[in-house]
Amino acid sequence: MGGFLDALGDIFSSPTMYGSAVRLGAFLAFAALGEVVAEKAGTINISVEGSLLGGAFAGTLGYHYSGSAPVGLLAGMAGGLLVACVQANMSHRLTADQFVVGLTANVLVLGLAGFLNGMIEPMAKRAPIVEVPGLSDIPLLGPALFGQTWPTYLLYGLIPLTWYLLYRTRWGLEVRAVGESPQAADVSGIDVNKRRRQAIYYGGILCGIGGAFLVLGQVGSFDPGAVGGRGFIAIAAVYFGAWRLGGVLLGCFLFGLADAFRLALPVLGHELNAQLLASLPYLLTLLVMYAITKQFRQPAALSKPFVRGLR
Amino acid sequence: MTQTPRAAVDGPGRPGRWRSAAETALPYVLSVGVALFLSAGLVAVTGNSWLRVFGALLDGAFLEPGRWGETLIVATPLLLVALGMVVGVKAGLFNIGQEGQLLVGAMAMAWVGTRLHGPGPLLLLLGLALGMAAGGGYAGIAAVMRYRRGVPEVISTLLLVFLAYQLNGFAIQTRWLLRDLGATGPSRSVATAALPESVRLPFVRLFGNEFHVGLLVALVLAVLMAWALGRTVWGFRLRLLGHSTFVARSTGVSAARSGSLALCLSGGLAGLAGAVMLAGGASGYRVGTSFAQNYGWQGLLVALLARTNPIAAIPMAVVFASLRTGSGFLAATGVDRKIVEVVQALLVLALLIPPAVQFLRRRRRAVAAAREEV
Numbered sequence: 001m002g003g004f005l006d007a008l009g010d011i012f013s014s015p016t017m018y019g020s021a022v023r024l025g026a027f028l029a030f031a032a033l034g035e036v037v038a039e040k041a042g043t044i045n046i047s048v049e050g051s052l053l054g055g056a057f058a059g060t061l062g063y064h065y066s067g068s069a070p071v072g073l074l075a076g077m078a079g080g081l082l083v084a085c086v087q088a089n090m091s092h093r094l095t096a097d098q099f100v101v102g103l104t105a106n107v108l109v110l111g112l113a114g115f116l117n118g119m120i121e122p123m124a125k126r127a128p129i130v131e132v133p134g135l136s137d138i139p140l141l142g143p144a145l146f147g148q149t150w151p152t153y154l155l156y157g158l159i160p161l162t163w164y165l166l167y168r169t170r171w172g173l174e175v176r177a178v179g180e181s182p183q184a185a186d187v188s189g190i191d192v193n194k195r196r197r198q199a200i201y202y203g204g205i206l207c208g209i210g211g212a213f214l215v216l217g218q219v220g221s222f223d224p225g226a227v228g229g230r231g232f233i234a235i236a237a238v239y240f241g242a243w244r245l246g247g248v249l250l251g252c253f254l255f256g257l258a259d260a261f262r263l264a265l266p267v268l269g270h271e272l273n274a275q276l277l278a279s280l281p282y283l284l285t286l287l288v289m290y291a292i293t294k295q296f297r298q299p300a301a302l303s304k305p306f307v308r309g310l311r
Numbered sequence: 312m313t314q315t316p317r318a319a320v321d322g323p324g325r326p327g328r329w330r331s332a333a334e335t336a337l338p339y340v341l342s343v344g345v346a347l348f349l350s351a352g353l354v355a356v357t358g359n360s361w362l363r364v365f366g367a368l369l370d371g372a373f374l375e376p377g378r379w380g381e382t383l384i385v386a387t388p389l390l391l392v393a394l395g396m397v398v399g400v401k402a403g404l405f406n407i408g409q410e411g412q413l414l415v416g417a418m419a420m421a422w423v424g425t426r427l428h429g430p431g432p433l434l435l436l437l438g439l440a441l442g443m444a445a446g447g448g449y450a451g452i453a454a455v456m457r458y459r460r461g462v463p464e465v466i467s468t469l470l471l472v473f474l475a476y477q478l479n480g481f482a483i484q485t486r487w488l489l490r491d492l493g494a495t496g497p498s499r500s501v502a503t504a505a506l507p508e509s510v511r512l513p514f515v516r517l518f519g520n521e522f523h524v525g526l527l528v529a530l531v532l533a534v535l536m537a538w539a540l541g542r543t544v545w546g547f548r549l550r551l552l553g554h555s556t557f558v559a560r561s562t563g564v565s566a567a568r569s570g571s572l573a574l575c576l577s578g579g580l581a582g583l584a585g586a587v588m589l590a591g592g593a594s595g596y597r598v599g600t601s602f603a604q605n606y607g608w609q610g611l612l613v614a615l616l617a618r619t620n621p622i623a624a625i626p627m628a629v630v631f632a633s634l635r636t637g638s639g640f641l642a643a644t645g646v647d648r649k650i651v652e653v654v655q656a657l658l659v660l661a662l663l664i665p666p667a668v669q670f671l672r673r674r675r676r677a678v679a680a681a682r683e684e685v
Contacts, residue, residue, distance in 0.1 A: 044463070094664060094667035094671065097615075099407060100663060104659045104660055232473065278477050279474050283474065286474075289460070289462045289466070290456055298463075302463075
């Protein structure tokens with residue numbers, strides 16, 4: 001136990017720890033922000049995992065062929081969007097089951113990215129670190145939040161954008177209506193499945209940015225196992241935060257912190273159970289879901305397909 | 312809402328029936344054709360001949376000596392997982408945690424096989440039973456969360472998969488759990504000890520091919536499942552629950568009880584699949600960190616492709632198994648074996664489209680017919 005407390009002390013006083021927590025959490029946050037919008041519209045979008053990987057691979061390709069990180073970022077967005085298109089059109093234009101489509105899309109992207117990666121072997125490079133003058137001088141949190149590679153800062157723009165879209169625009173209102181009561185939304189003239197598809201597209205683009213951020217802003221190279229189930233942690237974060245942006249972001253940061261903690265342990269020379277730390281996000285989310293689902297209602301039509309005239 | 316009778320749409324008599332049969336078959340042929348065409352195109356892009364790739368897959372799956380036995384061995388856990396998926400879906404439950412339940416089942420089998428002492432056959436049976444119980448219990452967590460607190464089982468079973476990976480990683484490193492006590496060195500050994508000879512599944516030799524009796528168990532279970540779902544009160548209740556919780560409740564079916572049972576059975580079959588895999592020689596009779604090898608995910612897809620029909624799941628499991636075993640022979644052609652994953656996923660997507668299109672078309676006709684009546 002003493003060892004554990006020592007480790008805690010060492011780690012929470014190390015600024016690199018917060019930096020890596022923000023990096024790992026930011027990756028989750030890109031995906032989770034998109035997932036919130038998709039779930040508000042009534043889809044549990046399992047294909048975030050595939051969107052992230054598609055974004056990461058497309059981003060790598062974009063960088064490989066153009067040598068420019070912004071182009072890579074745009075390519076990543078396109079890659080994420082492409083996966084989202086499959087998910088959205090299969091589940092909300094046709095009426096295939098959204099989970100089946102999502103799982104299959106994940107398998108497809110994993111296979112395709114692995115296959116093409118072995119064939120093309122694209123190269124990527126990490127974007128340079130840009131320190132925001134002034135803000136990065138704040139002790140401890142400053143360098144963590146404002147001493148990152150530039151793609152990280154996109155997140156700080158996307159958070160208010162997502163909030164604004166969801167809660168201050170007509171589109172957002174319709175998206176939320178479609179997730180709460182599709183029948184009522186339909187009667188008032190909203191194209192339910194179109195809004196749901198658009199919500200998934202938005203999520204796909206954000207995942208694409210997240211994937212490109214992973215390659216160009218964090219790791220610096222592509223590996224088919226790079227996402228490795230973290231798309232599902234992003235979904236867990238949405239449940240952890242009970243579909244509220246603040247809570248979801250907090251979840252992402254906490255899960256990022258747990259991950260950073262796990263990665264930092266061996267470096268600082270502490271022996272602690274890595275499995276326990278790696279399972280923390282899942283364990284926490286399960287516990288939180290068990291504790292709060294009764295109080296925080298999920299979108300009422302979550303995961304229920306809509307076909308006019310059928311209930 | 313009323314479903315329009317088919318006759319009213321197609322016109323009475325034989326021609327209508329033929330037309331509707333063709334209408335059903337054609338989209339399947341088309342979409343599978345497109346999926347295969349895309350896969351072949353992907354191979355062609357790499358500068359290889361798809362014919363050679365297809366030949367290699369066929370060799371690896373069936374033609375080379377001993378290969379079809381191997382394919383059947385691979386098909387066994389896929390079929391068991393698929394049967395579990397079928398039970399869940401029939402009850403309206405979407406258990407996607409088979410990968411984890413399978414792993415937990417294998418861990419239980421490993422524990423019985425390497426830590427308990429007794430007559431071999433008895434231990435084997437105990438291990439299989441405990442594996443099934445472990446998988447069922449693991450899915451039971453999701454059942455409790457769903458029926459006590461309303462947590463959707465899709466999310467909880469999914470999260471439990473990743474928890475199972477860590478649980479397994481922990482168990483195989485821990486002396487009082489599953490760690491190989493014979494292995495020397497600190498935490499280098501990342502697998503359990505191999506199952507002793509006496510606790511392994513007996514093999515059947517046929518025309519130079521070998522497969523274990525687990526296959527027969529799975530086949531019997533598939534037939535049993537088809538019968539139980541279609542012909543028993545239990546199966547009827549389950550399907551009722553799957554169609555409408557409301558109707559089920561008003562006819563006296565307890566959603567919590569029937570649903571929990573279905574979810575546990577679903578996980579139990581995945582657990583059994585894991586135990587059978589281990590006792591049938593998967594990864595050298597040892598449970599390592601990557602023991603599950605996507606069998607859970609793929610078994611799930613098998614069930615969905617078979618449109619949750621237990622009997623149809625048998626050939627589907629063989630198809631998926633042959634892609635797996637065939638992919639081992641791809642190295643000679645210079646094509647990455649990952650192409651097989653792409654083909655599998657494309658096939659699944661392709662087979663999802665026709666029923667969805669058909670459903671929409673029927674809806675449109677029904678709406679049109681209803682309009683005419685008005």
